[in-house]
Amino acid sequence: DGGITQSPKYLFRKEGQNVTLSCEQNLNHDAMYWYRQDPGQGLRLIYYSQIVNDFQKGDIAEGYSVSREKKESFPLTVTSAQKNPTAFYLCASIRSRSTEAFFGQGTRLTVV
Amino acid sequence: GQQLNQSPQSMFIQEGEDVSMNCTSSSIFNTWLWYKQDPGEGPVLLIALYKAGELTSNGRLTAQFGTTRKDSFLNISASIPSDVGIYFCAGQLVYNQGGKLIFGQGTELSVKP
Numbered sequence: 001d002g003g004i005t006q007s008p009k010y011l012f013r014k015e016g017q018n019v020t021l022s023c024e025q026n027l028n029h030d031a032m033y034w035y036r037q038d039p040g041q042g043l044r045l046i047y048y049s050q051i052v053n054d055f056q057k058g059d060i061a062e063g064y065s066v067s068r069e070k071k072e073s074f075p076l077t078v079t080s081a082q083k084n085p086t087a088f089y090l091c092a093s094i095r096s097r098s099t100e101a102f103f104g105q106g107t108r109l110t111v112v
Numbered sequence: 113g114q115q116l117n118q119s120p121q122s123m124f125i126q127e128g129e130d131v132s133m134n135c136t137s138s139s140i141f142n143t144w145l146w147y148k149q150d151p152g153e154g155p156v157l158l159i160a161l162y163k164a165g166e167l168t169s170n171g172r173l174t175a176q177f178g179t180t181r182k183d184s185f186l187n188i189s190a191s192i193p194s195d196v197g198i199y200f201c202a203g204q205l206v207y208n209q210g211g212k213l214i215f216g217q218g219t220e221l222s223v224k225p
Contacts, residue, residue, distance in 0.1 A: 099204045
């Protein structure tokens with residue numbers, strides 16, 4: 001079955017550490033997105049990529065980094081520069097010429 | 113960044129009641145999408161709207177793309193307990209700089225049996 005897989009489901013990080021969240025899709029979608037969700041708030045865009053080897057900052061990119069070396073993969077690194085990283089992170093993909101985003105199951109990151 | 117204004121923020125209703133929520137923006141959108149999110153899961157697409165004035169149904173759900181292209185609403189008829197969750201609107205701007213989808217703040221729905 002095609003879909004988007006995020007891993008891990010739960011992640012704990014010590015302050016000052018970098019951590020990478022995985023997002024893989026086998027839908028052959030061109031565009032991939034990372035959103036952050038905090039309680040009581042909507043989804044805020046961190047980074048997005050419309051083609052391989054290219055990506056753009058979203059509204060809250062500070063303290064995050066991404067890469068898009070393969071069409072199927074769009075990992076997100078939460079760096080130590082991100083002051084408040086505890087949140088629910090969602091990855092999504094959209095096929096070419098469409099606006100319908102399909103989401104992964106999310107990764108809940110907690111800083112301990 | 114650009115945001116959609118979604119209301120209400122939360123609703124507490126009795127099973128069997130109808131529900132209505134809406135999204136507005138000061139900008140023109142060329143696409144409106146409605147998603148539902150269950151606790152701890154990713155949002156799932158419910159309805160997609162592509163033309164001003166379009167009215168689309170999906171079972172007990174009905175959504176409309178406002179004629180001004182600046183708003184959309186979602187109705188749920190005869191609510192049931194499994195309708196509980198957070199509903200998000202999302203849209204893509206007409207003069208969008210590169211495929212960004214913008215989301216509303218969400219409407220949290222609670223249904224009392």
